[in-house]
Amino acid sequence: MSIITANRTTLDDNGLFPSNEVMLDLKSLKKVYPTPKGDYVVLEDLNLQIRKEEFVTIIGHSGCGKTTMLSMIAGLNDISGGNISVLGKHIKGPGPDRGVIFQSPSLMPWMTALQNVLLGVNQVFPDATKAQRNDIAKYYLQKVGLEDAFNKRASELSQGMQQRVGIARAFAIKPKVLLLDEPFGMLDSLTRGELQDILIEIWNKEKITAVMITHDVDEAIFLADRVVMMTSGPKAKIGDILNIDFERPRTRKSVLEHDDYYKYRKHLIDFLEH
Numbered sequence: 001m002s003i004i005t006a007n008r009t010t011l012d013d014n015g016l017f018p019s020n021e022v023m024l025d026l027k028s029l030k031k032v033y034p035t036p037k038g039d040y041v042v043l044e045d046l047n048l049q050i051r052k053e054e055f056v057t058i059i060g061h062s063g064c065g066k067t068t069m070l071s072m073i074a075g076l077n078d079i080s081g082g083n084i085s086v087l088g089k090h091i092k093g094p095g096p097d098r099g100v101i102f103q104s105p106s107l108m109p110w111m112t113a114l115q116n117v118l119l120g121v122n123q124v125f126p127d128a129t130k131a132q133r134n135d136i137a138k139y140y141l142q143k144v145g146l147e148d149a150f151n152k153r154a155s156e157l158s159q160g161m162q163q164r165v166g167i168a169r170a171f172a173i174k175p176k177v178l179l180l181d182e183p184f185g186m187l188d189s190l191t192r193g194e195l196q197d198i199l200i201e202i203w204n205k206e207k208i209t210a211v212m213i214t215h216d217v218d219e220a221i222f223l224a225d226r227v228v229m230m231t232s233g234p235k236a237k238i239g240d241i242l243n244i245d246f247e248r249p250r251t252r253k254s255v256l257e258h259d260d261y262y263k264y265r266k267h268l269i270d271f272l273e274h
C-alpha cells in the first residue's frame with residue numbers, strides 16, 4: 001500500500017479553505033515591537049489558515065518571528081494589526097481553548113507532577129468534583145508514561161520527565177488548539193523520539209489542532225500534515241507551505257524509507273538556505 005494520499009481538501013477561488021474546516025485563521029497579522037532605534041516590524045501581512053485536527057509545524061530562521069506568532073495565537077502577546085480567530089471568533093487574550101507547551105515546561109518545582117497538572121485542570125473544570133479532576137490529571141500523566149511518578153516533586157524529575165508533565169498539563173485542559181514552541185529542543189534524541197511518539201498518539205486520539213515550532217527539519221516532516229515556512233524578518237510572512245502526504249499512523253522507518261521523504265527534506269532545506 002502506498003503511503004502517499006491525495007490532498008482531500010479543495011481550496012476556494014481565493015485560495016482559502018472552506019470556513020467550516022478552519023480552526024485557526026490568521027488574517028493580515030502584524031507585530032511591531034518598539035525599540036530604542038524605532039519600531040521594529042517583525043511580522044507584516046501574515047496570512048495562515050489551519051484546519052481542524054491538523055498538525056502543522058512551523059520552520060524559519062532564528063529570529064524571524066515564530067515565537068512572536070505563536071505567542072500572539074496563545075493570546076500572550078498583543079496584536080499590532082490584523083486579527084486571529086479560533087472557530088471564527090476573534091481572540092482577545094489567552095483562553096482554555098488554547099494550550100501551550102514551551103521548550104521549558106516551567107513547573108512549580110515544589111509541587112508534585114500531579115499537583116502541577118491539577119493547577120490547570122482546577123481552573124478549567126471548577127465544577128467537576130475533586131475526584132473527577134484527579135482522574136483527568138492522572139489519566140494524562142499515565143498517557144505520557146508517568147504513572148509511577150504522580151507524587152514526585154517536579155524538582156526531582158529529569159528534563160524529559162518534566163516535559164512529559166508539560167505535555168500532560170497541556171492536554172488535560174482539553175484545548176481545541178495545542179501550541180508548541182520547540183517543546184523537545186532541549187532533549188536528547190532518544191527522549192525526543194519517545195516524546196514525539198507520545199505527542200502524536202495523544203493528538204491523534206484527542207483530535208485537536210496542533211501548531212508546533214521546530215528547528216528540526218526531520219521532526220517537522222515526521223509530525224506534520226503541513227510544514228509552514230516563514231520568511232526571514234523583518235516583516236516576516238508565510239513564505240511557502242509543504243503538504244506532507246504520508247499516511248497515518250506513521251513510523252519513522254516507513255517515513256525514512258519513502259522516496260518522497262528526501263524530496264520533502266530537500267524542499268525545506270532549499271527554502272532555509274535561500
Ligand SMILES: Nc1ncnc2c1ncn2[C@@H]1O[C@H](COP(=O)(O)OP(=O)(O)OP(=O)(O)O)[C@@H](O)[C@H]1O
Nearest residue numbers: 033034035042060061062063064065066067068069
Ligand atoms: N519583546 C520584544 N521587544 C523587542 N523585540 C523583540 C521582542 N521579542 C522578540 N523581539 C525580536 O523580534 C524578532 C523575532 O523574535 P522571535 O523570538 O519571535 O523569533 P523566533 O523566530 O522565534 O526566533 P528563534 O528561532 O531564535 O526562537 C527578533 O529579532 C527578536 O529579537
